[in-house]
Amino acid sequence: MRTVRIPLGERSYDILIGFDCLGDLGAAMRERGVARDNVALITSPRIGGLYYEAAAAGLRAAGFGHVDRWDLPDGEENKNLENFARAVRWLARFAPDPSIRPVVVALGGGVVGDLGGFAAACFRRGVPYVQAPTTLLAAVDSSVGGKTAVNLPEGKNLVGAFYQPGLVYMDLATLATLDPRQVRSGTAEVIKYGAVDVDLFEFLEANVEALVALDREALMRVVPTCVELKADVVRRDERDEAHVRVCLNFGHTLGHAMEKAAAGRLTHGEAVAVGMVAAADISVRCGLCDAEVTRRLRAVLQSAGLPVRVEGLELEQVLRLMQHDKKFVTGKNRFVLLEGIGRWTEREGVPEDIIRDAALAVLD
Ligand SMILES: NC(=O)c1ccc[n+]([C@@H]2O[C@H](COP(=O)([O-])OP(=O)(O)OC[C@H]3O[C@@H](n4cnc5c(N)ncnc54)[C@H](O)[C@@H]3O)[C@@H](O)[C@H]2O)c1
Ligand SMILES: [Zn+2]
Structure with missing residues (x-):
């Protein structure tokens, strides 16, 4: 297994990355002191059906007395306050004795990880938790960094906490049961990291098909690299205040707007893919790099x-939605742009006609 350490003082933790290792989760938690008597595992019907038994058997073998599961229904729309309330009430029934503190394990994709992490942050003002991501997106992005949240009808991720896990434990063999569209979506985030890391980008140029086919060597080259890139950003800007995490938003400004405008037709990763093409094109039109980068x-x-383009979206709507994005400061727009592959920069006040032309070029 590969280990990546997130150095955050007393909140430091390890990220373990391997294959066919779900049964050793309990032992890894014991070794790292992320251990209480009981394990409250939060998952979903689909993921739990596939992987709960293997994880639970290993937890019991490692001496955890009481292991049980709660299922969050699948889907982004279920990452809400109502299910958060259900989760913490289940925790209260699971661990009624205040002298016994449970450890929460979030086994699933970003939806389970975000809600499970937030439940752990709030239950009894915080109990330890473990992220066990089972999607490529969760492995390279959402499980690392300690951002937890649920959505409100008013907007995504509006209620949450920065709360670091005690351990992130990845069994990449679990990716094999993912829908291929989900694998490709996670790959969009991997390519985003490549846009800010030239070695990773060059590897992807030669091997991205292998990655999408979940080739183990490709995964072991790519996932730890992405995790290290994210870890480095988190280390320097744990709470997203120092404006360092911003490089991870490459492709997300127009991407988010297109994701919303497409109303479920595009996954997040697909929208980010098109958003990255537009952001690269804006970089070229601003004279920051040449068209070879976009190509x-x-x-x-x-x-x-x-x-790399999307049909059936209306330019004006996309631009309007983009202006409501949190990455837009009032009046001035703000984009993460490229000066070349692996060299990002942030620009404010990009001329509107440039944004318009670049957006139009990816909408047809
Ligand atoms: N906290 C952060 O820093 C951060 C960063 C990026 C995204 N996110 C959040 O992550 C969420 C998206 O996460 P996601 O893309 O993992 O989606 P997801 O959690 O909805 O999972 C996608 C689908 O795959 C299924 N699934 C998951 N693992 C599986 C497996 N191994 N085999 C078969 N099916 C499996 C799920 O049941 C679900 O239907 C969003 O809510 C987003 O806001 C958070
Ligand atoms: Zn993203």
């Missing part, structure tokens, strides 16, 4: 089976 980015996305 290379488009080629990698296409090899991954991701879209």
